[in-house]
Amino acid sequence: METVKIRNIVLGTGLPKIAVPNVGRTETEILTAAETIVTAQPDLMEWRLDYYAAGIADKDALIATAQKLRQTVGDLPLLVTFRTQNEGGVAALADDAYLDLVELIITKRLGDAVDIELFHDEERIKQLVSLAHDYNIVVIMSNHDFDKVPAQDIIEFRLKKMAQLGADIPKLACMPHTPQDVLTLLEATQVVHKAIPNPLITMAMGDLGKVTRIAGQVFGSSLSFGAVSQTSAPGQLSLKDLRNAENYLALHD
Numbered sequence: 001m002e003t004v005k006i007r008n009i010v011l012g013t014g015l016p017k018i019a020v021p022n023v024g025r026t027e028t029e030i031l032t033a034a035e036t037i038v039t040a041q042p043d044l045m046e047w048r049l050d051y052y053a054a055g056i057a058d059k060d061a062l063i064a065t066a067q068k069l070r071q072t073v074g075d076l077p078l079l080v081t082f083r084t085q086n087e088g089g090v091a092a093l094a095d096d097a098y099l100d101l102v103e104l105i106i107t108k109r110l111g112d113a114v115d116i117e118l119f120h121d122e123e124r125i126k127q128l129v130s131l132a133h134d135y136n137i138v139v140i141m142s143n144h145d146f147d148k149v150p151a152q153d154i155i156e157f158r159l160k161k162m163a164q165l166g167a168d169i170p171k172l173a174c175m176p177h178t179p180q181d182v183l184t185l186l187e188a189t190q191v192v193h194k195a196i197p198n199p200l201i202t203m204a205m206g207d208l209g210k211v212t213r214i215a216g217q218v219f220g221s222s223l224s225f226g227a228v229s230q231t232s233a234p235g236q237l238s239l240k241d242l243r244n245a246e247n248y249l250a251l252h253d
């Protein structure tokens with residue numbers, strides 16, 4: 001098993017780390033939310049850029065906000081994510097514009113890690129992964145299905161494909177409708193966890209999926225998303241509840 005370091009945290013060992021999303025819609029909201037999040041002491045903050053319309057429209061504003069955000073969060077590791085509408089995000093962006101934005105996140109070093117969605121032009125994705133590594137930025141590659149849980153072999157294929165494309169950490173989130181769906185996600189997680197060395201991130205969303213958000217250490221998911229005041233996906237627990245739950249389930253060897 002490999003571990004992946006993001007600034008001062010290590011994924012792939014011990015309890016799953018906890019990321020708190022920042023879903024501010026303006027610079028002021030983003031910086032205010034960041035202060036609250038820092039006080040709550042997560043392991044990582046995820047900046048959800050798709051909520052920040054003015055920053056997407058004006059790259060200089062985006063870069064300026066990123067600099068202020070870094071000053072606000074200090075050494076807290078920062079994951080920068082633009083979630084497209086197709087995958088549950090709040091803003092629409094054409095494919096090329098999305099890939100250009102990811103490139104800007106990397107070359108302007110807006111964070112310590114970047115989320116790159118799997119379902120975009122494969123050649124561009126490979127270039128972006130290699131660019132991110134040149135800039136010493138960790139790549140979390142992602143896929144989301146807000147409608148259903150894909151078949152187990154499809155989940156496994158996607159997670160392995162991300163690793164083949166060079167992702168440091170493959171990630172998949174999906175929506176269960178039955179307990180069996182939850183088991184499918186967990187089974188796929190466990191199979192891929194044993195098959196490839198990368199730390200993984202998986203979760204089933206909604207109330208049915210909550211168990212997957214707290215049991216990552218058992219099944220092989222290295223990070224979970226918890227909320228401080230505002231959630232960014234259905235089923236997210238509060239940071240405090242998530243920490244407690246992870247501690248209850250901790251594996252002691």
Ligand SMILES: O=C1C[C@@](O)(C(=O)O)C[C@@H](O)[C@@H]1O
Binds near residue numbers: 048081232234
């Ligand atoms: O990919 C994910 C996971 C997530 O969708 C969740 O279900 O917790 C929340 C998003 O903010 C994040 O980018």
